[in-house]
Amino acid sequence: MRVARVLAYLLFAGTVAYGQDASWQEHMTAAAALRGKGLYREALKQLEEALQAARALDRDDERQAITRDALAAAYDALGQFWQAEKCQREAVAVAERILGPENPRLGVPLNNLANIYREEGKFEAARDVGRRALHLLDREASPASSLAAILGNLGMVAYDQRELVEAEGLLRRAVDTAERLPETESSLYAEALNNLALVYERQGRQRDALALLQLANSAIERAHGLEHPRSSHLLVNIASIQGELGETDQAIQTFERGIAAAEKGFGPNHPLIGEALAREARLLRKLHRKREAATLDARARAIAREATTNNFRQYIVEAPDGASGKSTIRRR
DSSP: OOOSOOSOOOOOOOOOOOTTOHHHHHHHHHHHHHHHTTOHHHHHHHHHHHHHHHTTSOTTOTHHHHHHHHHHHHHHHTTOHHHHHHHHHHHHHHHHHHHOTTOGGGHHHHHHHHHHHHHTTOHHHHHHHHHHHHHHHTTSOOOHHHHHHHHHHHHHHHHHTTOHHHHHHHHHHHHHHHTTSOGGGHHHHHHHHHHHHHHHHHTTOHHHHHHHHHHHHHHHHHHHOTTOGGGHHHHHHHHHHHHHTTOHHHHHHHHHHHHHHHHHHHOTTOHHHHHHHHHHHHHHHHTTOHHHHHHHHHHHHHHHHHHHHHHTSOEEEEOOOTTTOOOEEEEO
């Protein structure tokens, strides 16, 4: 039942001397402020301007990699995975050329590339790149945020391939690592909890999964306020389990909150919204509210068509599978 988007995306920020290039710094600072408010489309525009400024710099300036890494994160947040992969591959190539292939700092952009591969369904590539990132970071004392993100990505690759024992072990390590982070990095902790909840749910432990998801959403709300876009996929996952447990009125309200939060930050045609609509429609059909369900299904299909245009690949809204009982957006 995994929602396409993840919360946590590490930014590759080197200790570089920014010199007097005010234009690059201005656009990057503006983008960070917009991203913090959940205004990802507006942040993307600032990052595109920053990339134009970076292209005028020396080819070995680390800002060449930093800007592409941040731009990939913005595309990823908006569900534009084809563009995200292109930018992230460029970020890795530039960082590798500047830093060298064995520099531990390369682990962050590699992890971000593994994350995008996973979202695209390229699981073997995600595992290979993620393991390389973990190997680099294990060579020295690395930031807990980097380790938590890499463990989380590798755990979700195992989850996607239904290797639940391996997934649970990796994701428990991710939660334990992220729990020590300051509140300013709450997104990583929330994502680790969300991912472990997915494993619990697939194991039939719905109540345990719901408790983790609610804890994750509380962490995001404390850091960013109620119904911030970063809460959107957590709210959708919470609503799905509430529906399974028979808490149907509360589930519908939670679906609506999640959809509204996603629309605020990602726009009306993000794949997450399509998935949320498909899940809510299924619940409405169970309640014999077929006309409302049909309306939501129609919008979900329209979003899937929009996603096809954005990513040059076909997205489909699938019927729920027998194991999870949830609709998903998948790529052919």
